[in-house]
Amino acid sequence: MKFSIAVMPGDGIGNEVVPEGLKVLKRAIEVSGEPVELDLTDYDVGASRWHESGETITDEELESLRGHDAIFFGACGDPSVPSGVLERGVILKMRFGLSHAVNLRPSKLFSGISSPLADPGKVDFVVVREGTEGSYTGMGGSVRTDTPYEVATEVSVNTWYGVERAVRDAFERAQARNKKLTYVHKHNVMVHAGHLWRRVVEKVGAEYPEVEFNYEHTDACTIFMVTDPSRYDVIVTDNLFGDILTDLAAAVTGGIGLAASGNLNVEGTAPSLFEPIHGSAPDIAGQQIADPTASILSGALMASNLGLEVVAKSIEAAVEADLADRDGTKRSTAEVGDAIAARLS
Amino acid sequence: MKFSIAVMPGDGIGNEVVPEGLKVLKRAIEVSGEPVELDLTDYDVGASRWHESGETITDEELESLRGHDAIFFGACGDPSVPSGVLERGVILKMRFGLSHAVNLRPSKLFSGISSPLADPGKVDFVVVREGTEGSYTGMGGSVRTDTPYEVATEVSVNTWYGVERAVRDAFERAQARNKKLTYVHKHNVMVHAGHLWRRVVEKVGAEYPEVEFNYEHTDACTIFMVTDPSRYDVIVTDNLFGDILTDLAAAVTGGIGLAASGNLNVEGTAPSLFEPIHGSAPDIAGQQIADPTASILSGALMASNLGLEVVAKSIEAAVEADLADRDGTKRSTAEVGDAIAARLS
Ligand SMILES: CC(C)[C@H](C(=O)O)[C@@H](O)C(=O)O
Numbered sequence A, B: 001m002k003f004s005i006a007v008m009p010g011d012g013i014g015n016e017v018v019p020e021g022l023k024v025l026k027r028a029i030e031v032s033g034e035p036v037e038l039d040l041t042d043y044d045v046g047a048s049r050w051h052e053s054g055e056t057i058t059d060e061e062l063e064s065l066r067g068h069d070a071i072f073f074g075a076c077g078d079p080s081v082p083s084g085v086l087e088r089g090v091i092l093k094m095r096f097g098l099s100h101a102v103n104l105r106p107s108k109l110f111s112g113i114s115s116p117l118a119d120p121g122k123v124d125f126v127v128v129r130e131g132t133e134g135s136y137t138g139m140g141g142s143v144r145t146d147t148p149y150e151v152a153t154e155v156s157v158n159t160w161y162g163v164e165r166a167v168r169d170a171f172e173r174a175q176a177r178n179k180k181l182t183y184v185h186k187h188n189v190m191v192h193a194g195h196l197w198r199r200v201v202e203k204v205g206a207e208y209p210e211v212e213f214n215y216e217h218t219d220a221c222t223i224f225m226v227t228d229p230s231r232y233d234v235i236v237t238d239n240l241f242g243d244i245l246t247d248l249a250a251a252v253t254g255g256i257g258l259a260a261s262g263n264l265n266v267e268g269t270a271p272s273l274f275e276p277i278h279g280s281a282p283d284i285a286g287q288q289i290a291d292p293t294a295s296i297l298s299g300a301l302m303a304s305n306l307g308l309e310v311v312a313k314s315i316e317a318a319v320e321a322d323l324a325d326r327d328g329t330k331r332s333t334a335e336v337g338d339a340i341a342a343r344l345s
């Protein structure tokens, strides 16, 4: 079996963590004994390219990305580039263009990680964040810009089609896990979008009689995320709420250095993309001090998505073992990658 | 001096906590020796009224509210009423109709309160949440509703006028406090609204050379709120982000049972409204087990807003003393109110 992977380290610490993610993935495939070959193709995206050529990702590259089986991404963003240019031009261009309906973000408090908030082993949920609409479409605009009479709108666009495919994915996951789904919105205020979400969840939910589902307002969910994160099994929510809640979930379960994600094309019409939740972290970039664990776990998510369950599980086990042994000794980014790779055998 | 106060207990525990808020306020005025008289007028809002008459707040009542010096509010909302009816018909009708430009939400970790996350005395910030626009306007709608082809939009509306008055209020507060302001948005994605916010903050900020201001993305801010809440002095943000961040802030600083708020008309064209952040909590209503502290602290905010600084400070001191002595003994809602009132002398 040969898998063609597009590799995009991007900016900042993306360049340091992606090699570790790949190192561990290759080693896990090797020791699994499975006849799997990885064919890696580098793509150059990010700040330097934009400064040199004004380009983010071209339409031709987006087309060429469709030829790969998956995309392994680092991070994008730099203070030298105006806010929004790389986010909209690279990250969101891929999520929208490749129809990444579900932004999947598991949150697990691994044994060995101490959280002031929760007991290890007790927190284990996944957030299914809708990935292609809501407040992320860029629709809206401004008039009388930069005058005291300016009006700027940002339009959250929600379709039955887009919400349903995320919600259905979430019910499928809940069915395969602990059969508990929480959908999160703010339908007491955002009545148009909120009631569309409510109707979709109720309709799809009727097809999964074994899954118990309940509703929480986003603001209430942030409270529970701090006071009682173990209540969750699967959370489904919109693009913007999901962005906020998953960073919070990461903070609560060991930190953003561990949080992996997958941007999934659930219909199989284009490759999915795997990336750490953390950004490019320009303040610590180039020093080999970034934690590559989130990238390594993103490699596990990618393996699982490609059907390599044994590989995925072995990476997770190696990470868990490494986390349990961390004693505060400082290790470089590559040393963490080496240590995790060394546990695979 | 006579102050005319509109009293609106509303639903659920609103009916239990508001009397305690008033009890402590009256006692604090009494012991202050100031010649202040409160003239209270009850307004009936909430679920029962809606069930009986289909009414939320009428336009006539909104007009009559303008004749008061302040509004003392409990909570609104009940599972028997469709989501959005009371929120939009009562709470948001007042915030919009009475031009409550700033939703002020102080977060303080009182000594005596233990938080798993932060040291007492180290966390003391206020969130200035814009109160009259953003995603709260109700603009938007749906077509092909309840079909697989439904599209629902929710329009976040942002004006220079509306953003500026909140931002200016925040800079004024920062100037009077520790001269540090953090503005929070998501301008890497929501470019239209986000860059309006950025421009307003930069323009108004130039008038406050002593105040240092910085920017955080909303998702990053939720992480810092958990890992490093003491970094904040004044936060200014939009209506929806403010809703989420202040509930999170409450969770981090002793819980939603302590969080007070003021909906401020900063131009003096209508009365301001004071309310606990917590809602009607139907699950614990009618049992006299709700913590009235947030309502009592809302009374202090109201006193301060009416110019009664001594009264406000004495209520805060009494609450702080009560909190320091809490040992887990269960007390009824009224007993907590009595205990705090008894500390005033
Ligand atoms: C960088 C940004 C566009 C992105 C988002 O908001 O989705 C990031 O915060 C994330 O969560 O992946």
Ligand SMILES: CC(C)[C@H](C(=O)O)[C@@H](O)C(=O)O
Binding pocket: A188, A189, A219, B087, B088, B091, B092, B243, B277, B279
């Ligand atoms: C009840 C609801 C309309 C309200 C809001 O979203 O503003 C509440 O959550 C709050 O924060 O006061």
